[in-house]
Amino acid sequence: MSLVIDVATGAVRGGTSILFVALGETIAERAGVVNLGAEGSMLTGALAAYAVTAETGDPLLGAAAGAAAGALLALVHAVLVLSRGANQLANGLVVLFLGLGLTSLFGAAYVGRSITTFEPYAVPLLSDIPVLGPVLFDHDPLTYASYLVAPAMWWLLYRSRWGLALRAAGERPEVLRTYGRSPLLVRYLAVVAGGLLAGIGGAQLSTAYANAWFENMTAGRGFIAVSLVIFAAWHPLRAVAGAYLFGAALALSPALQARGIGLNQFVLDALPYLVTLIALVVLGRRRGNTAPESLAKVFDMTGRST
């Protein structure tokens, strides 16, 4: 039983940073823009949050800086892709390398520096609930924020006018234009908002989870988030499940090791990717149809005979 609690707690702890990035990518992709640079936004967010926290001693200010840095990098992607017609996949990778380079250049001073980061805060009463209490209610403030962001995003996407405009921008931009709204503006906002959330994900990673900064510390978590969005069929609540699944895979092996059971960590690490791939195969066509229309064009260089 304690194993289940350990793994579940670890799933939430490790999955939260990925969840933020996945939610951000969901917004961008719903509007029809893939941003492989999410990994870069996450990385710059992680460094900005760590650096500002180090200089001011306030991790909340750090998280805000992380969000801003992530948004700024995503803006580079938005300008190139939306205004200059750059290929989305190639440009996303370039933005990632830009983030890698910038954080390496400006992050060297913060490697190995220890700072006061977010403290876990046990929510009174709620954290006393057996099992659920320790799993869900003994975390850092950013994790609690993620509990609110995911449902808020669901509401935004499916119940608000904004969400309707966002989804229209991804499915049928010409309809949006008929109603006098600019799909371009919506897409800009979506990509930047996506980078903002990725930046917060990075902040959670550096100032709440790892409590450290080192070069390339995201180590592919942004890519995981991008594949997660597909796995979740562009749905924010399913993204929560997916992020915790990845988190659980990360937490399982250390938890087993602590109990004297050795396991090849990399088999476990590979599991989430394998599950995503199998999900794509099984759901194949159906999932393909749920993809926002404009995205299909991005992924399909040959076009669909249009």
Added chain:
Amino acid sequence: MKWPVMQSPVLQWPGMKWLVAVVAAPVIFGAFVAARGVEPLSMYRDMLTSLVDPAQAETVLVRFAVLLLAGLAVAVPARAGLLNVGGEGQIVAGAVGAAGIGLLTDRHLPGGAVLALMVPAAMLAGAAWAGLAALLRIGVQVNEAISTLLLNFLAVDLMLGLIYAPWKDASGFGQPSSRPLPGTARLPLLANTTVNAGIVLALAALAAVWWALNRTAWGFRLRVVGGNPEAARRAGLRVGPLLLGAMLAGGALAGLAGLLHFAGTEFKLRPGMTTGFGYVGFLASWLALHRPLRVAAAALLLAAIAMAGDSLQIDAGLPAASVNVLMAVVLLVALGTRWKAKETAA
């Protein structure tokens, strides 16, 4: 959004983007470096002198060979309209294939024979890894850009799983790795240099790819499929096998890149051994609009920039990865100044 300035005839000149890239990239990178308190001009001087240094130039060539193959691995499928984002995974698969054959045979066969076996093994492994994505695309319509991206991580985890347990070098210490390849089975060095024979393989592959794409019926058919698969189907072309073939060829090229890196530079599998070759190759191919000869030029440029990063670390005390900024700005300018955007966006 249209920028009227960008429509002027001078700026429409195709060479313009290269001019902009060549001028803008160093200025922007210089500004960032200056913000870190390093004098940009002397930094560039150090970078350039380091490239002229023969020893450094040789390292550039070694890296160029790997990047060239990684770029061609993207360019061939792109001709058929396929996005191969999986170069990284296919390179790892190639290295794993080569290492597997190496570990199996190096105590029984002479070095030359081991090497001769490793080349096809690496190409087959890379092709198989890419072939998975092609089959998923043709069979169940899973998009290859997504599946190849996912397969990258699976390949890395597979390699790590192997070297942390079954292939672990028992006598090694520190970081886990596979048993090193014996000296005789490594790629031989070209006369009096540190450049390994891999560059010969890479250039041969370049010639073969150029010829196959531009001078054969197969290359022509690929282009037809890439242009309009529906029209190709109606014209009686077998689209499925063509797509599969393009992807297998791409995978084989990436696998060969894996061999070059393994048998030419690393000699054993270790965590983090490929650090982004596949992704940089992807960008080289995009920079070159998937034309083989231009891929070679782009690969050389990117290899030189990466090498300059090492001199950055030694001379200016900046982390080597900082040079990614320079590479990224060059690429941003190149991707963003494509004179006529053929994007379907909005």
